Amino acid sequence: MKHRIDRHVLSFWQDKEMRLEAAHLLDLTEEAMRKQLAVRTPFLGLGLAQWFERVLQKESLSYQARGGFPDAERVCYFLGQNTESLEYLPEGITLLAVVSTDPHVNLEHRQILGSLMGLGLKRELVGDIRPGVQGMIVAVVDEITDYLLLEWCKAGRVNIRVERVQGDLMLREDPGEERRITVSSSRIDAIAAAGFNVARGVVQEWVRQGKIKRNDLIISKPDLEVKSGDIISCRGQGRLRLCEAGETRKGRIGWSIILYRIQKR
Template identity: 50%
Template sequence: MKHSVDRSSLGFWSEKEMRLEAAHFLDQVDGVLKKKLKQVTPFLSFAMREWAEAVLRKEHLSFRTEGGFPEAERVRIIVGPWGETLDPTDADISLLWVHPSDSRAQLEHRQILGSLMGLGFKRDVLGDIQAGQRGFYIATTAEIASFLLDHWIQAGREKIEVSLYCEKPDVYPDLGEESRITVNSSRIDALIANAFGVARSNALEWITQGKVRRDGLVVSKAEAEVRPGDIISCRGQGRIKFLECSQTRKERTAWKIVLFRSQRH
């Protein structure tokens, strides 16, 4: 019988919650290695997805990612023995469409996510939440979709209508604002403050509260340096993609960035 997957990689995660999520994933990998049965992960964050894919490549297993949307940020991974054909329907993802009952009302992303969490669901059964015309598309595990269709009736103060969506979602394009910012240093707190147009103390507070992530991982140090190619997300604000940097004549650092205002999680 195939031995268990190497667990030393769990040392990559310092946060207890992330380590537990990673340990559960390794349990699923063991199931594939020992029983030769396909497994499907919960919805994974970008950082967990990259780590998981590295484990799967090391173990020489077949896998494919599905998120319900093209280029989804949160995905489920279907895992099978090497060489096995994996069907996208094995991901068991349902796409829901939600809009306010009152045609004059508007919903916000935070109302959607907050009401879902208020119903007792964990984040791992929910994929991306993307804005469309007058409402939102939400990727969920198929097992909770029927409950939401029957019992999810309100988001924030707004009464809502929820339906199963079986066609290609007509989401708003995730277009960012490309710009150039100039800073004294490439510390993450300075760059966040400049990009979002807030005081540096606000950026520091977001970091202290655990709201800032670099490529999916929580940033704990305000003095952390940003590198070209980094994607920094600030919960409730949006995310920044750092393209390239250069020095100005006045010995400041100029960054070319793309800013995505918060529309989804």
């Protein structure tokens, strides 16, 4: 079958698995163009989403990004021939409230995600996982909602209760900690070391262990350059949102960042 979209755009991805994910997105895009039907993608992390939006804009295809939360980081894309065809589509995403049945036990992000993967679900079916006023709030695609309501009863060793979110969305506020850091370069190891207040060698070891992500993509090189708007996350440490950068009087780089620590209650 002849492709309508130039597949050379896939050369952006060096990682084989990421290239396969990107190729699937191109297939979905061509399906929307060929059949003139609305199509929904899986949940995409920030890095893949940014790449995909550039493709959609080049092809002049209408789209909407939805993640269930007003400021979702992981989103699904709804593709169509025009904006009118997307306005009346069902939301396609359900928010689930997950609460421990023991009031003395608090749930964490890793427990929620681990238990979902333990049910055999793919990560692409699950969006953001946010702390609610009570328990955690999880965005999932509609197709797995009924299954989770029936079968999802444990997060690790913790018994849980799962319900659809009804009414206003009640999230636990996490404004993060605004910080100013000064670094010699905008390499990811330098930024992460200053942001998480650890030695640069520690960050380089985290990179080797596959713990560091930029825009939801695992990185393999500590000298990767970052830019404003990027999100750097480290398993077990939290995440950094990079805001603005500017040169200092001594020729170094000053960054405004927001630090989000791992939440423990």
